[in-house]
Amino acid sequence: MPHFFLNKRLIILLIGIIILVSLIGFSLRDRDNISRPEQFVKDVVGFGQSLVAKPAHKIAGFFGDMKELQNTYTENKKLKVRLEDVARLEKENVELKKENAELREALDKKESLRDFTPIQATVISRTPDRWYERIIIDKGKKSGIKPDMAVITSKGLVGRVISTSEMTSTIELLSSDNTKNRVAAFIQAKSSVHGLIAGYDRDKKMLLMKDLPIDEEKIKKGQSVKTSGLGGIFPKGLDIGTVEEIVLDQFGLSQTAYIKPSAEFYDFEHVMVVARSMHTGDNKEEE
Template sequence: MPQFFTNKRLIILLGSIILLVAMIGFSLRDRDNITWPEKFVKDVTGFGQNIVSKPAGAVESFFGDIRRLRHTYEENEKLRSHLEELAQLESDVARLEKDNAELRKVLEKEKSLADYEPIQATVIARNPDRWYELITIDQGESNGIEPDMAVMTANGLVGKVQSTSKFTSTVQLLSAHDSQNRVSALIQGETTIYGLIEGYDEEKKMLQMTKIPSDSKVKKGQAVTTSGLGGVFPKGLVIGTVTEMVPDEFGLTQTALVEPAASFYDLEHVMVSKREITGVLPEEEDRQQVLVEEEGL
C-alpha cells in the first residue's frame, strides 16, 4: 500500500490547517467592514459576476413575465379596484406630508429619523452554497452605501448591508442565522411597543421579535416596523405583521412571531436606504475626549 501522506505533504497539511483556523478566526471577528484586499477581490469578482448575471437575470425575468402573462386579466381587475382608492390616498398623503413639514418647521426639528434617500440596486448574486443567506448587490461605497444600512424591497425590509467594497456590497437577509443579526422594531397600535427582531423560525417561516414586555397586549395582525433607534436604520420601514405571541422561557418578556411582509426569496431589485440623520453618536475622537473629561472630574 502506498503511503498516503509523505512527510512534506504532512507539513503542508498541518500548515494549511493552521492557516484555515487563523483565517476563520480573522473573518469571524466582530469587524465593521472588510479589509482592502478583500474589497479588491470582491470588486474584481463582482465585475465578472455583473457581466454574467445581468444577461441571465434578464432572461430569467423575461420568462417570469411570460408566466405572469397568464394572470394578467385577474391582476388587472384587482389593480383597477385599488386604483380608485389610491387617488384618495395619494391626496391624503400629500396633505399630511405638507402638514408634517410645516409642523416640524414650527418645532425647529426639520429632520426626522424617518427621512431617508433610497438607492436602487440590482441583486447580482446569491450565495450559491446557501448557508448564510447573503446576497450581493451591484452598488457599493462609490454610491454612498455603508455597512449596517437597511435594505428593502417594495414590500418591506429584507436585511442589512454587511460589508461594502467600492462597487459591490454584501447584504445579510433577516432570515440569516446570526446572533448579531438584530433590528430594533416596534409594534404599531394605541401604545407603541418596542422590541428586537432577532432570529428566524425556519419551519414556520416567521421572524421572531423578542424583548416585548410581558404585560403588553398585542393583537394578531398588528403591523411591525423599524423603530429607527440604534444604528442607521430609518424609522417606519415595514417589517411584517404579528401572527402569534409566545411567552419566553422565563416569562419576563414575550416573543412575537412576525410574518415578514417581503419575501426573502428570488430577490431581483432592492433599495438601500441612506438615512439623513446618521450622526447619533459623536465621532470616535470626540467620544474619547468625553471619557477623558469624565475621568478628570
C-alpha cells in the same frame, strides 16, 4: 432499271400515305358504328394504355405522397420551432411583467422615502454556502453604499449591508442565523410596543421579535411591525411585517412575537439600499 424500281417504291410510298390519310379521315368521322379492325386496334391500344396507366398512376401517387409527407414533416418542424418560441416568449413575458411590477412598486416606494436617501440596486448573486442568508448586489462604495445600511424591497425590509467593495455589496438577510443581526422595531398598537427583531424561525418562516413586556396585553395578531429608528442605524418606519402569534419565553419573564415578514426573502431581484438623512443619537441596538 434501277430508276424504275426507285420510281416504283416512290409510287408505293405515296399510295400508302394516301390510304393512311384516308383511313385516318374515315376513322375521325362521327359514326354510330366502327369497323371490326378499328375496334380491334382500339381495344389493343386501350388495353396497353391500361397496363401502362395503372402502374404510372400508382408510382405518381407514391411520389406525391412522399412529397406531401416531406412537406408535412417540414411544417411540423417549423411549428415545433414556433411553439418553442411562443413558450420562450411567454416565459420572458412573465419574467418581464414580474420585473416591471417590482420596479413600479420600487418607484412608488421611493417617492415615500422622505427620511432617507434610496439607492436602487439589482441582486447579482447569492453566496452558495449561505443561500438563505446573504445576497450580493451590483452597487458598492462608488454608489455611496456603506456597511449597516438598511436594504428593502417594494414589500419591506429584507436585511442590511455587511460589507462593500467598489462595485458590489454583500447583504445579510433578516432570515440569517446570525444572532447579532438585530433590528430595533415597534408594534403599532394603541401605544407603541418596542422590542428587537432578533432571530428567524426557519420552520414557521417568521421573524422573532423578542424582549416584549409580559404585561403587554394590547399586542394583537395582525398589528404592523416597523423599524423604530432607535438603534441609530435603520431609519424609522420601514415595514417589517405583521404580528402572527405571541408566546412567553422559556423563563416566563418576557414575550416573543412571531412576525410574518412583509417582504419575500428568497424571490426578488431588485432592492433599494437606504441611507439615513439624519442620525439621531449614538446608541446603536442593531449590530
